Amino acid sequence: MDLNIGIARWVVGKITEGSGARAMMIENGRSATIGDDNEASAGLTAMIFGATGGPLPVGRVNPDPCLSAMNTLSAEFFLHICDSLSLRDILALRSTNKHFYRLTHTTHLFSALLRRLTVIPPILPATSRNLFGAIRSGTYESLLRRAVYLTHNWSSTLSSPIADKLIAFDAYNRVSQMKWLPGGKYLLTTTRNLSGRDKYIVSLWDVEKGVGLMRVGATNEPGNLRVRYVNIKGQIYIVFSCTIPMAPREDGAKRTRVQVIGIALSKVEDLSDSTDRDQFLANAEDARDPFEMLHDVVIDGNVVDVDMAEMNGQLLISFIVAPRTLVFTLFSAGFEEPKTSVLALGETMSLPDIRNAAWKLKLLPWQNAVMVARLLVPENEISRAETTLFTLDMYQLPAWGQKIENPDVIGRHFLTGVNILAFEFSDLESTWFSAVKTEGALLNTKSNEAPPPISIFATTKDPAGFIHLTMPPLPVPNSSIPLSNGMKSVPQFVYQLPAESIGRQTWTDHSARPTILPGAYRTLMYTRPRVRPTVDFATTGMEVQRLFAYRTMGESVPVFSGPRSTGWFAQTTPIAAVDAEGQAQVQVRYVEEEVELSAGQEEEEEEADENMDPNVVLKVPRFTDLSVVEEMKRGMTAMAYDESTGRVCYAVVEDTRVRLLDFGKPLSEGRQTREVEDVEMQ
Structure with missing residues (x-):
């Protein structure tokens, strides 16, 4: 060598x-x-x-x-x-x-370079066409440039990340929800239909072309939107799930419809090749074609959260029925009769006078497990107080056809002394484990490489801020995990609780409410004013006070060759964790990152390090278009963030257009010096 x-x-x-x-x-x-x-x-x-x-x-x-x-x-x-x-x-x-x-x-040159560079794996959207025949050397080079630029743009110690405003396409109705598919090409949106028989429309868009591909209507607003690439009947499908509130029963009990809808990716690509905006509107009358209803079930109860994942190449969906029942459904490759099982979590968790409710779940099917965020409330407490506990619990998936009462916990993480509003989990690892391999996944699933960590964020109030935890992948011996539920092989890496405490951030403005778009390595978040729960953001929009780019600890900037600098230390703010005896322990974690720069940048880096606050991992991004700040301040209705490409879509209340920001697109020299200003949302 x-x-x-x-x-x-x-x-x-x-x-x-x-x-x-x-x-x-x-x-x-x-x-x-x-x-x-x-x-x-x-x-x-x-x-x-x-x-x-x-x-x-x-x-x-x-x-x-x-x-x-x-x-x-x-x-x-x-x-x-x-x-x-x-x-x-x-x-x-x-x-x-x-x-x-x-x-x-040559294709070989850049594919090999992608494999050995220490940057976050780039991802291409899945394709039904010949993957290797369709990939050219220019595509590899484009992926590599994006990965290197995005990592440096987000992780540089010299400046805040810069986002370029690219395009805006018309969604024809006001957008209330949006979700990316991995690769930053296809976007799923929910809009309010101002005219027509359906009050709400779920649409799929080719963002790169700015055209709608298909849409399906609903009489009530879909919630808990999730979307995946899945193998069905030997083809790659785009599958999304949603929950739709139903009219209550005669006794007043709530009901929820859970739907799983899909479309063959080959049809999507054919439509993307030929469809324009006029055709999209003209074909909208045929509301459900070419979508396929894969699963439709009405649940007695309130479904509070849904997650989808792959298990042995098959679609696994799970949802929480309030207050603490977990339902699992596994679909075969041909979507014949699905298999189901249930976990009925214990009422008191073996703690006296403590009741609980399940808030959010995350499936970990490659290790036959599920993680659940739970709220614990003392029976004599009407509202949440300082004595309220929150836990992250991990359970084994039940065998198909069984209902397990009060299952054993195989991992637990306590959070206390904080008033948590919501939990968010990163999802980049699902692409790593997916059987539908995008190009980035193909390049980065070698046996000697670990999957991405799982970042866990808990947003808090009084004081407003967030807590950041992480679950790094851990290598396991082959005999440590039993094969169950049809698992074909023992995973090489697993995630375990308790999680590692990374840090806690609080805002000086305690009336701010944080919203987090989580990432394993890079996270986007914004704050908005405290408002009444009855406020309809889809109608009034939310005033974005500040937008932040958060660098998850452990990521290193890319190697550009040239002399090696001495690196720099990043110190997180302390977080109160709870040990086995319930005593609060202050934990401060230090991470050293080695930074390699091209020739001529070393002196500038050393000067910057002398005046840099080593605690800063939360930065205010800059934009090439100053209208971004004003649009978000006047009222934003939805935002989606794709970590792998650095692309962000958002919609505002003043019109029906969807805007695209790109943190991974290099700026031309003239554009950068002319338009990029230190514009902060403050």
């Missing part, structure tokens, strides 16, 4: 040394000459971040016989050398001559 690195550095040095290392490049249709080594380094760094808009070199003539000999390097030897190079060095090689220009556009 050391010999390979030495040869590679020698090759790069020979090519870039000499009289000015002049390279002719094409930048957005015009030529630009890079004169000396410093300028070349700056230009290559700009290429990494997209500041030059992706220049294409046309080669040069150099009489140096050593350089001329480089043109005779075989493709195999060149690619072997590139296995030890960084992205910056590979782009430097591309900029020198036509021979290297052709070789640096």
Whole structure:
């Protein structure tokens, strides 16, 4: 390996040394000459971040016989050398001559680079077409540039993340909910229908083209929207589930309809190739075609939360029936008669005078488990008080056809002394375990790599803020997990409770209410004023006070080559945890991150570190379009965030358009210096 690195550095040095290392490049249709080594380094760094808009070199003539000999390097030897190079060095090689220009556009080169770079795995949306035949070297390179830029943009110690406002498409009605599918291409929305027989419409959009693909109507507002890629009948489907409130029974008891609706991805891609806005509206009268109703059941009770996941390539759906009953349904690949089972959680959790309710759940089917957030209230307490407890409990999934009363807890995490409003769980690990492999998942599910951690956020009030916990993946021996419920193999990694306490953040404005869009590595959140529970945000919109980009601890910035800096320490604020005896323990966690920068940035980094508060992991993002701030302040109705691509969609109350922000799209140099301002939502 050391010999390979030495040869590679020698090759790069020979090519870039000499009289000015002049390279002719094409930048957005015009030529630009890079004169000396410093300028070349700056230009290559700009290429990494997209500041030059992706220049294409046309080669040069150099009489140096050593350089001329480089043109005779075989493709195999060149690619072997590139296995030890960084992205910056590979782009430097591309900029020198036509021979290297052709070789640096091979699929193998960038697919191998994606595998070994220490950046968060990029994800492409799933496709029903020939995956490997459809992926070109340009796609790999685009994925790599996005992953590197997004990680650096979000994790840089020098500045706040920058988001570029790209497009806005018309949803035709006011949006109340939205959910991304992994890969940042397809978006599911719920809108209020201002005219027509259906009061609410669920629509699927191709965001990159800004066109609607299909929609289905409902008389009552769907809630608990979840969406996945799933294998059904040998095809990849887009499947979403929702809950719809029904008219109560004669005795006043609540009823809830749970629906699972899907569409073949091949149909979606065909529609995406041909559909425009006019066709979308013209075909809207056929409300349920080409959607397929996969499951429709009416539940006696109030369904408070729903989750979907894959289990052995089959769809698993679970929901909580208030106050604490968990229902599980497993669908076969052909969606024949489903299997069901029930967990009836204990009323008092073996604690005297303590009753509880299940709030939120997260399925972990690869380890045959489910995690539940529970609220514990003393019987003599009418409302929540400082003595209220919250727990995160983990249970084994029951065998199909069984109902388990008061099941045993296999893991528990207590939270006390805080007034929690809601729990949120990150979901990036589901793509890692999914049987429907997107390109990013294919590149990052090697046996020696761990899945992403699960981030757990609990939003609080009095004081307003949030608590951050994390569940890192733990390697397990093959014999430690029993095979049950039809599990085909023992997982290599599992998640366990209690979780690790990362930190707690509180706002100085105690009237603020945080909303969190969780991510395993990068999280987006915003605050809004405290309002009455009866306020309809879909009608009035919510005033966004501040928008934050939160960097989950443990992520490192990408490697760009060049001298290594000394790194920097990030200290979280302390969080009160509870030990076995119920005593509060203050835990402070330190994480050292190694930062590698391109040549010329080390001095700037050292100066920045001297004046930097090491506690800052919560930053206010900046925008290329100043209207973003004002639109959100006037009233936002919905927001969705895709961690893998850095894309954010949001809708506001003043019109029916859906806006797209992109934290992973490199800005051109002119656009960045002209429009990006330190605009904060304050």
